[in-house]
Amino acid sequence: MEHRTARLTVLIDPRKKQLFEAICAEQDLNPSQVIRKLIRQYILDHSGSRDLPDWLTGGAAKTEDKPPS
Template identity: 45%
Template sequence: MPTDEMIRRTRSALPTNEKQARLTVVLEERRKQEFDAACRELGSNPSEVLRHLIVDYVRGSGRRAPGHAPPGANPPTPDSADDGG
């Protein structure tokens, strides 16, 4: 999960004069609740965390992270993404 410093870097990476866009993500309700809770525990919100992850991924560091499919690969199925919890 991102630290306060990572969130600050992400905010500074967002130009204030650019148009904003929305991104819709479909996932299981349980995953969303877990994600929301994890964000709250870190004093952040889901939008900030996702912005950070997207910026980090586009800059290249997320492309080699374990568990992340490379661009063009088949996304994980819900069963393969399940952590058993």
């Protein structure tokens, strides 16, 4: 599990931000939760042959061992 945090600043179109926040709220999620999930999935999908830590993968098989989504 991740214990420390670091700030990531992203500049986006205000209209996209407003729509994103509205959709997050409809799903009872805050934008940070969604962004963390997206980043985690991006790392898993694009890590190539890198060894990933268990705290990131949850002990799951590497991406290439998973069936395509």
